Amino acid sequence: MADVLKSLNLLETLKESMEKNNISDIRDAMEDMLISRINIAVAGDRSAEKASFINSLRGLGQNDEGAAYVPPSAAPEELAVFPNPKHxxxxxxDLPSIPSNSCFEAEKYIERFKILRYNAVIITFTESPSVNSVAVWREARSLQKETVYFVLLASMKDTEKTLEMKKIASLEVLKAEGVPLPKVFLVYPSALEKLDFSKFLEVMRGDxxxxRAHALLLALPAFSNSLIHQKKDAxxxxxxxxxxxxxGVSAIPVPLVASMVDATVALRILMKAQISLCLDDDSLLRLARQRGLDPSRLKxxxxxxxxVEVSKSEVKRRLAExxxxTNTASKRLVELAMPRHARSxxxxxxxxxxALNTAIDDMGADAEKVVAMVTDGSPF
Known part of the structure; x- marks a missing residue:
């Protein structure tokens, strides 16, 4: 798979690809983003907090269909997979608990559960990381697996003071075990907009x-204005x-054919945007249920x-509009973005x-209104 997306600023990358006639590279990148293919492992004891965290990452509450729950249906020594219902x-x-016994061998745990195949591994805990979980981290790093993280999950009984104490204690454990520049991210499982999750997401996306960073961003629920802005950029x-x-497909203009292709591609992108921004009816119903709100208020x-609905008629209307x-400013933008021979x-x-950028902005504005109501206007 050709990775043509090196950053969100695609002007130079697209220009180079078009000059080389690498249309397939651009198509591959677009398809990969639309699919949002990513696999993340969550290790740690199978607690209510871990189940809630897994659910929140998929935009689900504990009573939603397909939600992870405690006790899990999988046997203690087996892994379980939880796909995102919309992506x-x-x-x-969900990886089995890391054993606490003294004869534990991190390399065997990594080999058995194929740690290296995941795009990222999150080691969770509710008190402090165990010695054996640090051993797993260390072994994974020795195998050039960089995307392994420690996450402290807050419980309902925790207070601001106890959480700070737990975080300090956790960092001390990591230091004692020889972890260089240790990092622990504090996450509230059922409310990702709180505590350190946004910072954690920023670090993980950078790694x-x-x-894959785009795939993760587009698949996560839209829980903050900051995340919505990042989704819009993506x-x-x-x-x-x-x-x-x-x-490219319009290089040899054929009446109606190019516009039909445009409408089909645009439809796919905007359907993905509606789901990613959690504006579809199912997402709003779940969100209202989780936060104790009237669904009609969110809708x-x-x-x-x-x-409300990504229809072909509305997409075609926007393309025609x-x-x-199309104005002079837009034409100037094209001159900057396109190689000379392609300007025709x-x-x-x-x-x-x-058409699509305006649509993304309009949908993003609706998503921000939903977030404001759900969080009661609190800052992020």
């Missing part, structure tokens, strides 16, 4: 390959890829038609760019 290629793997990167493909916040409204086929590029 089935985002899978969370992952760009495509979708606009995806729009650049789609618009460049649109320009009523959607003022963009695409937030963008074609009429830039009309479709401009239309896709303008």
């Amino acid at each position: 089935p290629d985002f899978r969370l793997w 992952l390959p760009e495509i 979708f606009k990167a995806l729009v650049w890829a789609a618009a460049s493909l649109s320009g 009523g916040l959607r003022t963009c038609a695409l937030s 963008a074609e009429k409204e 086929v830039s009309r479709s590029f401009m239309v896709m760019l303008q």
Whole structure:
């Protein structure tokens, strides 16, 4: 798989790919982002906090269909997999508890549960990390697995003071076990907008390959304005890829054919955006149930038609509107983004760019309103 997405600023990358006629590279990158394929392992004792954490990462509450629960259905020594109901290629793997006995061998645990195959491994605990969990971390790092993290899960009985004490104690354990520059992220399992999860996400995304970082971002529930802004940026990167493909397929203009292709691609991107921003009916119903709100209040916040339903007619309407409204500024943007020989086929590029970016902004605004109501306007 060609990784053409090195950063969210795709102007130079797309220009280079188009100059080399590497349309397949751009198409591969776009497909990979739309699929959101990523596998994350969650190690640690199978507690209520761990189950809640796994559920929250998938936008589920403990009473939702498909939720992880305690006691788990899997045997203590078996792993369990929990796909995201809206993004089935985002899978969370619940690894069995790391044994506490003195004869524990970290390399055998890593080999048995295929630790190296996951994109990231999160070692969770509710008090402090065990010596054996640190051994797993150390062995994984020795095998060049960099994306392994320690997460302290807060429980309902914890207070701000007890959490701070636990975090300090956990760091001391890691230091005593020889972990250089130890990091412990404090996470409230059922409310990811609180504590250190945003910081943890930023670190993890920085460690992952760009495509996997995008996959993780797009599959997580939209729980804060900051995350919504990041999702919008990621979708606009995806729009650049789609618009460049649109320009490519329009190189030999055939009446109606290019616009049909544009509408199909645009439909897929905006359907993904609606789900990623948690604006679809199912996501809002679950969110309302989890937060004790009237679902109709959340649904009523959607003022963009695409937030309610991503229909082909609405997508085509927006593409037609963008074609009429393409202005000088947009043309100048295309001149910067497109190689000289491709500017003659830039009309479709401009239309896709303008129509989809405006749609992403409109849907993002609705998502921000939902977050504000759910969190009662609290800062992030």
